[in-house]
Amino acid sequence: MCRRLEDREVEILRAALASNRFYHVYKSTSIPLATVWRILRRLAERGYLEYHNGRVRITESGLILLALHDDVALRILARKYGVSADVMREYLELVCRRLGEADLPVRSLADTVGLIGVGALRELRGTPVEGLAVDLLFQFCRDCVVEVDGSALILGGGGIVAARCKLCGDGCKKLYPECPHAKVFFRSLKTRFLRATKSSHNADKKT
Incomplete structure (x- = not known):
């Protein structure tokens, strides 16, 4: 989930965040149609997007990945979990320090607890991220x-x-x-x- 995205992947994920129609996603990028389709299918195969009958939906896995590259996605993810963007950024940075750029699938942010291990959360004691870590641990x-x-x-x-x-x-x-x-x-x-x-x-x- 911490892998570095290509610029075109970021562009398509950003577009999918703004619209759920494939045509709108394509038109809001500067990428040729065939390339958009190819990248979209690749992102869907990895679980970052869902595509059905011309409609595109960015999954939470895709939102997490995009949040590492895009402040708008970061704020959306932070609001979903009731924390500030700074808290969410700090948590994601911890996860990526632990995982490196491994492209490991997650369905939700709570799944990251299983990837990094419960013991890794100990270093968040007494930090602004502690409350978020507790909530994720209770979900996981x-x-x-x-x-x-x-x-x-x-x-x-x-x-x-x-x-x-x-x-x-x-x-x-x-x-x-x-x-x-x-x-x-x-x-x-x-x-x-x-x-x-x-x-x-x-x-x-x-x-």
């Missing part, structure tokens, strides 16, 4: 989320990997937090686990 690991008393956690390695902590204030999002409320969370989890185990044991007795 949604099946791993544990909810306790209004807070949500992702646990791993004997501790908390990411938290949306109600006790620390609404909107509090932390990576690898040194949480003063950790004992409260784990005590609550233990209580719930013991209750569930007891209920299961009693149900087995009845049967």
Whole structure:
């Protein structure tokens, strides 16, 4: 996803961002029709565009790639995730430092967490990008989320990997937090686990 785009690819992706009609995409570039068609098909094969019945749609994968080359795309991607363009740029730069120019497919920004590894997010602790990283981690690991008393956690390695902590204030999002409320969370989890185990044991007795 971090590969360097050719100038003509950037031009076509920009045009597709502005219009979903192939003819308009072609007319808004300075590229010959046959070349536009060839490049568009190549971008579609790589998952950056979708084309059907004369209509073109840039995918999130294409938007991410274009955001590395174009400020308009960067702002659109940032708005989609509720962050500033600077925060989005910093996150994408981290991803590309980790991946180099490997042309690895992603369907959404959350997929980048799987590509770079959860541990790579540790360096974003205490930075303006931390909140975005937490949101992406929760999307990527949604099946791993544990909810306790209004807070949500992702646990791993004997501790908390990411938290949306109600006790620390609404909107509090932390990576690898040194949480003063950790004992409260784990005590609550233990209580719930013991209750569930007891209920299961009693149900087995009845049967």
